[in-house]
Amino acid sequence: MDDTFFDKKDYKPLDRVDGRMKVTGAARYSAEYTLPNLAYGVLVGSTIAKGTIRSIDSKAAERAPGVIAVISHQNVIEVPGYQPDATQSTEPKVGGGPLRVFYDNKVYSNDQPIAIVVASSLEKAQYGASLVKVQYNKEEHITDFEANAGKAVVAAAAKKNPKSPTADYDRGQKDAFQTAPFKVEAEYVLPTEMHNPMELQAITAHWEADDKLTIYDKVQGTKTTQKTFAKEWAIPDQNVKVIATFVGGAFGNGLHSWPHESAAIIAAKQVKRPVKLVLTREQMFTMVGYRPRTWQKIQMGATKDGKLVAINHNSIGQTSVYEEFTESTLAQTRMMYASPSVSTRYRLLPLNVATPIWMRGPGEATGAFALESAMDEMAHAIGMDPIEFRILNYTESDPDKNMPWSTKFLRECYEEGKKRIGWENRKLKPGLLRDGEWLVGYGMGTGTFGANRGPATIHAELNKDGNLVMHCAITDIGPGTATAMVQIASNTTGIATEKIVFHLGSSEFPNAGLQGGSSTVNSVGPAVQAACNALKQQLITMAAGKNASAFGSAKPEDIMLDQGNMQITGNMSAKLALGDLLKQNNVEKIETTQESKASENGKQYSMNAFSMHFAMVHVHPLTGQVRVKKIVCCADAGTIVSPKTAESQMIGGATGGIGMALMEDAVMDHRFGRYVTKDFGDYHVPVHADVPDIDVYFVNKPDLLADPVGSKGLGEIAIIGVAPAIANAVFNATGKRVRELPITPDKLI
Amino acid sequence: MIQFQFERASTVKASVNAMVNNGNARFIAGGTNLVDLMKRNVMTPTKLVDINAVPLKDIQQKNGVISIGALALNSQVADNKIIQEKYPLLSKALNAGASAQIRNMATVGGNIMQRTRCSYFYDTTLPCNKRQPGSGCGALDGLNRMHAIFGTSKDCIAVHPSDMCVALVALDATVVVAGPKGERRIPFEEFHRLPGSQPAKDNTLQNNEMIISVEIPDNEFNKNAHYFKVRDRASYAFALISVAAALNMDGKVIKEARLAMGGVAHKPWRLKEAEKSLVGKQATEEVFKQAAEIAMQGAKAYKYNAFKLKLGPNVIVEALKNAAGLV
Numbered sequence A: 001m002d003d004t005f006f007d008k009k010d011y012k013p014l015d016r017v018d019g020r021m022k023v024t025g026a027a028r029y030s031a032e033y034t035l036p037n038l039a040y041g042v043l044v045g046s047t048i049a050k051g052t053i054r055s056i057d058s059k060a061a062e063r064a065p066g067v068i069a070v071i072s073h074q075n076v077i078e079v080p081g082y083q084p085d086a087t088q089s090t091e092p093k094v095g096g097g098p099l100r101v102f103y104d105n106k107v108y109s110n111d112q113p114i115a116i117v118v119a120s121s122l123e124k125a126q127y128g129a130s131l132v133k134v135q136y137n138k139e140e141h142i143t144d145f146e147a148n149a150g151k152a153v154v155a156a157a158a159k160k161n162p163k164s165p166t167a168d169y170d171r172g173q174k175d176a177f178q179t180a181p182f183k184v185e186a187e188y189v190l191p192t193e194m195h196n197p198m199e200l201q202a203i204t205a206h207w208e209a210d211d212k213l214t215i216y217d218k219v220q221g222t223k224t225t226q227k228t229f230a231k232e233w234a235i236p237d238q239n240v241k242v243i244a245t246f247v248g249g250a251f252g253n254g255l256h257s258w259p260h261e262s263a264a265i266i267a268a269k270q271v272k273r274p275v276k277l278v279l280t281r282e283q284m285f286t287m288v289g290y291r292p293r294t295w296q297k298i299q300m301g302a303t304k305d306g307k308l309v310a311i312n313h314n315s316i317g318q319t320s321v322y323e324e325f326t327e328s329t330l331a332q333t334r335m336m337y338a339s340p341s342v343s344t345r346y347r348l349l350p351l352n353v354a355t356p357i358w359m360r361g362p363g364e365a366t367g368a369f370a371l372e373s374a375m376d377e378m379a380h381a382i383g384m385d386p387i388e389f390r391i392l393n394y395t396e397s398d399p400d401k402n403m404p405w406s407t408k409f410l411r412e413c414y415e416e417g418k419k420r421i422g423w424e425n426r427k428l429k430p431g432l433l434r435d436g437e438w439l440v441g442y443g444m445g446t447g448t449f450g451a452n453r454g455p456a457t458i459h460a461e462l463n464k465d466g467n468l469v470m471h472c473a474i475t476d477i478g479p480g481t482a483t484a485m486v487q488i489a490s491n492t493t494g495i496a497t498e499k500i501v502f503h504l505g506s507s508e509f510p511n512a513g514l515q516g517g518s519s520t521v522n523s524v525g526p527a528v529q530a531a532c533n534a535l536k537q538q539l540i541t542m543a544a545g546k547n548a549s550a551f552g553s554a555k556p557e558d559i560m561l562d563q564g565n566m567q568i569t570g571n572m573s574a575k576l577a578l579g580d581l582l583k584q585n586n587v588e589k590i591e592t593t594q595e596s597k598a599s600e601n602g603k604q605y606s607m608n609a610f611s612m613h614f615a616m617v618h619v620h621p622l623t624g625q626v627r628v629k630k631i632v633c634c635a636d637a638g639t640i641v642s643p644k645t646a647e648s649q650m651i652g653g654a655t656g657g658i659g660m661a662l663m664e665d666a667v668m669d670h671r672f673g674r675y676v677t678k679d680f681g682d683y684h685v686p687v688h689a690d691v692p693d694i695d696v697y698f699v700n701k702p703d704l705l706a707d708p709v710g711s712k713g714l715g716e717i718a719i720i721g722v723a724p725a726i727a728n729a730v731f732n733a734t735g736k737r738v739r740e741l742p743i744t745p746d747k748l749i
Numbered sequence B: 001m002i003q004f005q006f007e008r009a010s011t012v013k014a015s016v017n018a019m020v021n022n023g024n025a026r027f028i029a030g031g032t033n034l035v036d037l038m039k040r041n042v043m044t045p046t047k048l049v050d051i052n053a054v055p056l057k058d059i060q061q062k063n064g065v066i067s068i069g070a071l072a073l074n075s076q077v078a079d080n081k082i083i084q085e086k087y088p089l090l091s092k093a094l095n096a097g098a099s100a101q102i103r104n105m106a107t108v109g110g111n112i113m114q115r116t117r118c119s120y121f122y123d124t125t126l127p128c129n130k131r132q133p134g135s136g137c138g139a140l141d142g143l144n145r146m147h148a149i150f151g152t153s154k155d156c157i158a159v160h161p162s163d164m165c166v167a168l169v170a171l172d173a174t175v176v177v178a179g180p181k182g183e184r185r186i187p188f189e190e191f192h193r194l195p196g197s198q199p200a201k202d203n204t205l206q207n208n209e210m211i212i213s214v215e216i217p218d219n220e221f222n223k224n225a226h227y228f229k230v231r232d233r234a235s236y237a238f239a240l241i242s243v244a245a246a247l248n249m250d251g252k253v254i255k256e257a258r259l260a261m262g263g264v265a266h267k268p269w270r271l272k273e274a275e276k277s278l279v280g281k282q283a284t285e286e287v288f289k290q291a292a293e294i295a296m297q298g299a300k301a302y303k304y305n306a307f308k309l310k311l312g313p314n315v316i317v318e319a320l321k322n323a324a325g326l327v
């Protein structure tokens, strides 16, 4: 590895560069753009889960004060990019594509958007929407997962790619489980969970010309969104501008383009005015994806001295009837532990529900609940400490891909975490520890997620005031991307962080992928480094040139950058501020555009981030209440470029994990195919009183095979493994194994 | 939300008058419940009478009672020194409800009048006899984990969600209301009603009547009172089951007892038989268990709330143990 690409200076905790804007309200989110002549849209959702619309009576709505239009399949303009039925899946089978909003009279799920009321104010649009009367021809829907699990099918994704985690997989001996001396066989259920970020999904759509669209949209990828809507309207990519400067949390639901976005764009085109559309909290449950309900079964076999001999892991996930959604629920089972025999089967159940989408720690978080619970069950069956059991089955290389790890420091996580949680207080036998009336238990769960790196491009310029300004299309859904990038740039150039600005969240800026899959720091970070190094090179050339008075005779290789100055190695007195160097050369600024992407050399390694979560819980034996008293999160995520925001990521992930373990549950009444929990009153996420001290430890060792920044990603492993850690701790406290989340009081009494 | 008239009243009389001849008018106090329901078109009043300017915020001690104004805020009552000293049960129950922000807006009158949180009541596309008489009870054969186990009918199994009211019914409070014909006093236990065949009626207040205060008689329960609430998270959730327990003790012997449950019925559920069983007994876990058994007589579970039959007695015992200082 070229050492100039990695600066070994430690990264220091830095306050969020946009923190002040966020807390003072200066940061502008998608719902906060006002444009001249702005109109407001409100969606009308279907009230049946399957059937056809017989009629939509919008007369009363149209007559209501301020209503400009009621748009539905009955009167919608043509959307050139909508694919005809032939290529769209409309029956319970997988494949398919996104819902074409207002395309025809078909209803595939409850609360599917079927009309948009556009009015001169939000209140008028809401009132108008309440007046729209819809008649249906109702058909029998299927939404009940348990009752229909037998109808699950092989995913199209599995057929397309035999290496996909959704494809059938077998290694070792087929009957290894049957003959194992110790067996654990158990089923686990994860209910449907909603992303529910604080910020509601919002879009303001503005046709600046007949073929030029600007959208202020809550998305996780400005470039992908640009492509989607350019295609939908058959216009060139550059004619669509996507602005997402600030995103108030997303957890994955901005990774897909949704019907409400299309609806707002259609409405803006049809009424020839910019249209703003903000979903209601209830619509957040039905229109922008969710973590799909998933059933899993694990058969695990081991020897009496704790060596795994087999893991068979089956899962069924759910999707909509019109669009396939799959996730890597079973990926980690293939590589996490040294089991000679492993089989996985992934099936998909299309139901009359909206399409799910990746939610923080997608797939892996679901899979880890089953795998890490089963590991705990097995350790208990053998009578072994669960950490010892995991260490006995530690993989020194990836047994699935047959490749060495780029780096893996999970052992360090076990060791440090054990100390911090006070693991020595744990009793092997459950139900023995008490604190007053409360039972006390300790549990742990492992997490892993691929270190996925994509291409990214940065434009960087240094101006004569010595300020470094960068641009990139990447979004920041909350982790603090600009802060991390400023730290990487500062670390690479020595320029003070206050003199660096990172602009993001616009499709007008140089290319970057989605903010998802923990891939931002390791994709965009290297591009920042590359751009900074290119600028450095330009500066050194300039400093060695004839106009640089201070270094007239110095050779380029002796010139370096330090703390915003050019210097000569070994001669600390010769100094020239970067801005002054530009001024002496009569240049306003120097600039560069640099792309960075994964190198070929990395392909020989399996690259993954790892985490280890420990939980200490109290359980009230009579009322079944669970209180998480302490969480310790240890992560091997490579270099930590922004310690403060990275710690916040881990705290947020652990908090999400508490929700997953103890409260989150979107409950549907299958008689109607409608959710009955659809606001924050019914759908519980942790409140402050549920969140204990969360202690975070980073191994913080660079993985330079993964990328030149050395980072492996953090957002996902922050939550993967938390829920089983808590479930395992509850078992340790009570002796009760809850295999269907969430662990609510009724399940423990 | 539909369009509505808005009127401000600054006296009780003006408030009551503003309701006359409009069966579809409603008072608005903190708005923390009513506005939510209006946004979802669950309640569609055509007129709102804002009573916040009516001077009904005071908490006063009078001969033998404490009188709490209907517009006293939930937080104000919970933090009031006299309430904390003499009626800690009420303070504890209030603090177990909602969140600090909501308690800062919510009023005593509004809390008493708050409507059920039943999901079927909240979704205008689903059947609910309380919202739309005759449409059926969605919860009866539906998702009824949060629902009632006492006093249900085939038309409604909703619960009254208030915590404050559980303490008030235990403390023998009286609701003082004003109407066109003057004031009347309703014992707390008779204020809310069981659903029977008319679940649309939550209580016995007439539409043109206004709650002006709540009175609690002096009592000897301040040393041994506890409100125990079991919910799906540590704070900011409605009760699965809650129990208000108050004891008047002479050493270890119980002289008087008050017990009421929340999250189990269409009204705050007073447990008089169980109370009687405690009188004259030593405060022991065994005695509390017997009382809990009596309390649960007649409970009936539905598909998803059977756990309440088991949780109920446990919470009663825990609440009593805490009240008696046994934990």
Ligand SMILES: Cc1cc2nc3c(=O)[nH]c(=O)nc-3n(C[C@H](O)[C@H](O)[C@H](O)COP(=O)(O)OP(=O)(O)OC[C@H]3O[C@@H](n4cnc5c(N)ncnc54)[C@H](O)[C@@H]3O)c2cc1C
Pocket (backbone or CB within 6 Å): A681, B026, B027, B028, B029, B030, B031, B032, B033, B034, B035, B036, B051, B070, B071, B074, B096, B097, B098, B099, B102, B105, B106, B107, B108, B109, B110, B111, B112, B113, B114, B161, B162, B163, B164, B209, B210, B211, B212, B236, B237, B238, B239
């Ligand atoms: C998210 C959330 C969580 C909550 N959690 C809890 C909880 O855990 N426990 C709990 O007990 N409560 C809880 N609440 C409910 C809260 O206590 C009530 O919303 C509040 O007490 C209502 O008071 P208000 O003054 O805002 O009433 P409003 O919303 O103004 O009015 C409610 C009703 O009372 C009527 N009304 C108001 N004042 C009078 C009067 N003087 N005379 C006659 N009628 C009147 C109104 O017409 C209306 O019908 C929660 C509420 C929310 C939103």
